[in-house]
Amino acid sequence: MKALMLTAALLLTPLASAQSLYDQLGQKQGISAIVEEMLYRVGGDERIVHHFDGVDIMRVHQLITEQVCNVVGGPCEYSGESMRVSHEGMGVTHADFNALVEHLIVAMEKHEVPVAAQNQLLAKLAPMYDDIVE
Amino acid sequence: MHKWRAGMVLVAFTLVPGVSFADSGSKLLATGGASTIEGAGGGGIVPWATLSSYADVGEWGATVNVSEVAVDDFRLSVQGASLSWNNRVEVSYARQTFDLSTIGGELEQNILGVKARLFGDLLYGNLPQVSVGLQHKSNQSFALPSAVGATEDSDTDYYLSAAKAWLDGPFHRTWVANVTARRTRANQIGLLGFGGDVDDSAEWVAEASVAAFINRYWAVGVEYRQKPDNLSFADEQDWRDVFVAYFPSKRVSIVGAYTDLGSIAGLDDQTGWYLSLQAAF
Ligand code: HEM
Numbered sequence: 001m002k003a004l005m006l007t008a009a010l011l012l013t014p015l016a017s018a019q020s021l022y023d024q025l026g027q028k029q030g031i032s033a034i035v036e037e038m039l040y041r042v043g044g045d046e047r048i049v050h051h052f053d054g055v056d057i058m059r060v061h062q063l064i065t066e067q068v069c070n071v072v073g074g075p076c077e078y079s080g081e082s083m084r085v086s087h088e089g090m091g092v093t094h095a096d097f098n099a100l101v102e103h104l105i106v107a108m109e110k111h112e113v114p115v116a117a118q119n120q121l122l123a124k125l126a127p128m129y130d131d132i133v134e
Numbered sequence: 135m136h137k138w139r140a141g142m143v144l145v146a147f148t149l150v151p152g153v154s155f156a157d158s159g160s161k162l163l164a165t166g167g168a169s170t171i172e173g174a175g176g177g178g179i180v181p182w183a184t185l186s187s188y189a190d191v192g193e194w195g196a197t198v199n200v201s202e203v204a205v206d207d208f209r210l211s212v213q214g215a216s217l218s219w220n221n222r223v224e225v226s227y228a229r230q231t232f233d234l235s236t237i238g239g240e241l242e243q244n245i246l247g248v249k250a251r252l253f254g255d256l257l258y259g260n261l262p263q264v265s266v267g268l269q270h271k272s273n274q275s276f277a278l279p280s281a282v283g284a285t286e287d288s289d290t291d292y293y294l295s296a297a298k299a300w301l302d303g304p305f306h307r308t309w310v311a312n313v314t315a316r317r318t319r320a321n322q323i324g325l326l327g328f329g330g331d332v333d334d335s336a337e338w339v340a341e342a343s344v345a346a347f348i349n350r351y352w353a354v355g356v357e358y359r360q361k362p363d364n365l366s367f368a369d370e371q372d373w374r375d376v377f378v379a380y381f382p383s384k385r386v387s388i389v390g391a392y393t394d395l396g397s398i399a400g401l402d403d404q405t406g407w408y409l410s411l412q413a414a415f
Contacts, residue, residue: 093190093192094221094255095160095191095193098162102162105162122302129257130259
């Protein structure tokens with residue numbers, strides 16, 4: 001057990017970066033590209049695309065980019081509604097939420113975001129689950 | 135086995151027309167866990183509060199799995215399958231063959247399992263995912279267990295499990311922990327029957343697993359499983375293992391482990407390898 005923990009520590013330590021989370025995501029430009037990739041994939045996902053019928057996707061792209069930039073400590077103000085208000089009555093399910101998270105993960109992998117940074121962002125977004133899913 | 139699996143899929147389709155196996159399910163990669171040697175979804179030897187396959191809300195999922203455990207004087211072969219619905223219920227079946235390589239002979243057991251998620255979620259919210267389950271075990275080769283003092287050839291284990299993932303745990307890695315409390319009187323998980331000359335009543339035992347995901351696809355972890363000690367003819371000891379799990383896709387997973395099964399039927403220090411393969415639909 002001790003040996004395993006030690007091996008794990010040695011294996012994992014070099015993978016944690018000294019760069020800030022905001023920098024590891026590629027700053028505002030990187031975040032914008034990741035969110036774009038995510039929304040592009042959402043657009044092709046028949047499980048959840050119906051939620052976005054008639055939605056101004058450019059606006060949602062800008063707002064999610066602002067929000068992510070803000071929660072990871074970047075120099076951005078979020079100018080949209082609260083998560084509870086903006087997803088109210090949408091009927092987003094556990095499965096829908098996972099589908100979007102999966103697209104975000106794939107988008108981050110495509111942009112070569114390190115696993116440690118991916119996990120930090122996901123941990124900041126996961127608490128929004130209760131406000132978004134009904 | 136194949137007949138049975140086809141039957142299960144057929145039942146799923148005919149009971150709920152119009153519902154299909156959406157791709158391989160919406161749950162996130164690896165959150166269906168692996169298959170245990172008793173058929174239920176979990177680690178290798180501990181059933182987890184997570185449900186097998188990737189079936190999320192409104193979806194069906196199924197798995198088939200094979201596992202082999204090879205220790206100094208014994209070999210355990212398992213074939214299993216599971217069906218899950220709605221991230222709520224899991225039904226599983228496993229057939230175990232325990233080859234007494236050194237002593238000679240073979241023991242067999244069938245296990246039918248049911249598990250239901252009560253509340254909570256592995257990933258989201260503050261509560262852990264909490265599930266209850268049962269495993270009905272029937273020993274198919276009771277002559278030997280009976281000869282060494284076991285009293286019953288079949289019995290049911292009941293368990294309560296709680297599991298939680300920390301998305302950004304130590305070293306910025308995702309960690310998963312599971313604890314299970316099981317009420318059982320199985321001897322060597324039932325391969326040596328149920329109840330015995332020393333103790334014939336069921337007792338609560340504790341089981342636990344901890345795993346760290348190196349990335350989305352690879353995890354390493356440890357498991358511990360307490361066991362009863364009901365027979366006077368031989369000491370029964372707790373089980374433990376150290377494992378590596380690989381989830382290349384939602385279709386397949388592979389688990390390899392180094393395992394320590396303690397003393398079995400009077401033969402001490404049974405250590406060796408565990409390998410498990412799962413396909414999910
Ligand atoms: C962590 C996960 C999520 C985050 C951070 C997030 C973030 C946001 C943000 C910032 C907005 C704009 C708010 C505003 O209009 O002022 C928004 C809108 C929206 N979100 Fe989400 N969201 C998440 C999950 C989901 C999921 C799972 C779905 C459905 C599958 C979804 C569907 C929508 C839709 C349809 C809109 C547009 C609402 C409208 O303009 O009428 N969101 N989201």
